[in-house]
Amino acid sequence: QVQLVESGGGSVQTGGSLRLSCAATGRDFDSYSMGWFRQAPGKKRIFVAAITREGDMTHYADFVKGRFTISKDNAKSSVYLQMNSLKPEDTAVYFCTGPCSGDFDDPQSWDYWGQGTQVTVSS
Numbered sequence: 592q593v594q595l596v597e598s599g600g601g602s603v604q605t606g607g608s609l610r611l612s613c614a615a616t617g618r619d620f621d622s623y624s625m626g627w628f629r630q631a632p633g634k635k636r637i638f639v640a641a642i643t644r645e646g647d648m649t650h651y652a653d654f655v656k657g658r659f660t661i662s663k664d665n666a667k668s669s670v671y672l673q674m675n676s677l678k679p680e681d682t683a684v685y686f687c688t689g690p691c692s693g694d695f696d697d698p699q700s701w702d703y704w705g706q707g708t709q710v711t712v713s714s
Contacts, residue, residue, distance in 0.1 A: 593617035593703040600708030611672040613687030621665035623690035629683035638696035
């Protein structure tokens with residue numbers, strides 16, 4: 592069993608930055624690919640970013656490329672999402688997830704989920 596706990600959400604103005612963290616408990620974190628999804632009110636949960644188990648490859652949704660960076664620290668059993676140049680449309684609950692057993696942009700492919708952390712960007 593893996594437990595994921597997100598932190599680092601909050602409220603910022605347009606153009607600001609936040610760094611989300613996700614701490615994992617359980618075994619074999621270093622063998623897990625990890626990802627971030629987000630869900631806005633009344634919308635589906637959508638893919639944001641993913642990273643391979645060794646952190647050597649990353650994938651991003653087009654709407655965050657160049658602004659968000661995902662990273663993984665296996666020694667700390669943690670994954671991070673650095674979010675820069677935030678926009679009001681980035682407002683959502685952000686979820687940490689892992690590992691992936693299929694298409695990384697499909698929520699059904701991911702095994703474990705955190706409880707989410709709220710990110711609010713005001714104009």
